Amino acid sequence: DTAVSQTPKYLVTQMGNDKSIKCEQNLGHDTMYWYKQDSKKFLKIMFSYNNKELIINETVPNRFSPKSPDKAHLNLHINSLELGDSAVYFCASSQYEGTEAFFGQGTRLTVV
């Protein structure tokens, strides 16, 4: 059983399109995250949700909208995709402060 699963693994789309990435965790964690990893491997947090409530929004463009229907799911919708959105997006979850985060396998988004 995969602890944190993301779909799709690869996503190739044209500029201007809208796309969604789904994330589910079966660990019973209260907190979920979205991270963006750029071409230089730098990991930047985008959003943090705790019990379906948005906790962190790190100066991410409004085109990015996370949605958490329940505490096991955190989806990421992106409107009007731009070339600069090309990256690997990681979903992660953790329990409470001090514990490690568990990561999904990532979604490689390529905007052409």
Place this chain on the structure above:
Amino acid sequence: AQSVTQLGSHVSVSEGALVLLRCNYSSSVPPYLFWYVQYPNQGLQLLLKYTSAATLVKGINGFEAEFKKSETSFHLTKPSAHMSDAAEYFCAVRGPNDMRFGAGTRLTVKP
């Protein structure tokens, strides 16, 4: 705010040599520190974590790290590198609502 800095974006060692990857932290409270490894085209896997129990922390695959408050460091070591250790390594510090990562260190292992 808590943060970590990894010294050296690329480290190259010979197979069998000591691996030393450096990480310094900045935190106003006792930190929770982690090392993760990322193999190509994969997600991040936890190597080890420091949560104030013991300053020397042992992890998977023969890695260990020592927490040194006086030096604000949490360096990762392995006595003898294997080819399979070639990957990207990330140091991270846990905050109340997130986990902040260093810029990563790419480890290359030469035969």
